[in-house]
Amino acid sequence: MKTTGGSDVAKRRAGKQAAEEVEDGFVVGLGTGSTTAHAIEAIGEAVREGLDVRAIPTSFQSRQLALEVSIPLTTLDAVDAVDLAIDGADRVLDDPDSSADGTLIKGGGGAHTREKLVDAAADRFVVVADPSKLTDRLEAPIPLEVLPDAHSVVAEEVHDLDGDPTLRAAEAKDGPVVTDNGNLVLDCEFGPIADPDGLATRLSAIPGVVEHGLFVDLADTTYVGTTDGLEVLEH
Numbered sequence: 001m002k003t004t005g006g007s008d009v010a011k012r013r014a015g016k017q018a019a020e021e022v023e024d025g026f027v028v029g030l031g032t033g034s035t036t037a038h039a040i041e042a043i044g045e046a047v048r049e050g051l052d053v054r055a056i057p058t059s060f061q062s063r064q065l066a067l068e069v070s071i072p073l074t075t076l077d078a079v080d081a082v083d084l085a086i087d088g089a090d091r092v093l094d095d096p097d098s099s100a101d102g103t104l105i106k107g108g109g110g111a112h113t114r115e116k117l118v119d120a121a122a123d124r125f126v127v128v129a130d131p132s133k134l135t136d137r138l139e140a141p142i143p144l145e146v147l148p149d150a151h152s153v154v155a156e157e158v159h160d161l162d163g164d165p166t167l168r169a170a171e172a173k174d175g176p177v178v179t180d181n182g183n184l185v186l187d188c189e190f191g192p193i194a195d196p197d198g199l200a201t202r203l204s205a206i207p208g209v210v211e212h213g214l215f216v217d218l219a220d221t222t223y224v225g226t227t228d229g230l231e232v233l234e235h
């Protein structure tokens, strides 16, 4: 699994807390990443103790882990509703005075397209994070999943928005990262993002962009695990 910063103890605490929200009969969206993995493991433990759930994974990684821990799986088109989605984030805007509080930057694992689909479909979306993800100013690069044929024209459009795109390179293969959907990822620096909603709208409008990693007005609650406790942020 891709490793990110932050303490594993803190991530486990957040993941386990989110898993506590899963009730008998729930359909649960399973996000991707090292923090969500702790939630998936905890849900698996509860399933082995008799909890009845069906889960919708958002990536090859979360599907594999869910299978390993014996969580029954389903798909978005086979259910009437998703009760709860649990997912990690690369950045969480923590600024209660801002209307954009709770905006996320996701896609560090290149799974944000399916994550957004499932997180947005859920009645409740809970983010699991460690303190390194919290920020009072959004300025990390925004991942764009793009159709392979579109990467150069999308890059030009990003330049026109004063962004600086970089094609994400694979680490254990020559060439670019290829997502679970067969697409490429452009990581786009925009500097400080004062208007995430406006930028999200402009990015969505670029032909060839499958999905961007700005999650605006989707998260309900963030569980922030720490090495000795847990903080709950309501958005």
Ligand code: 5RP
Pocket (backbone or CB within 6 Å): 002, 003, 004, 005, 031, 032, 033, 034, 035, 036, 087, 088, 089, 090, 105, 106, 107, 108, 109, 110, 111, 112, 115
């Ligand atoms: C994958 C994601 C992840 O949720 C994000 O990268 C956080 O990962 P981690 O919990 O490993 O820090 O958006 O696309």
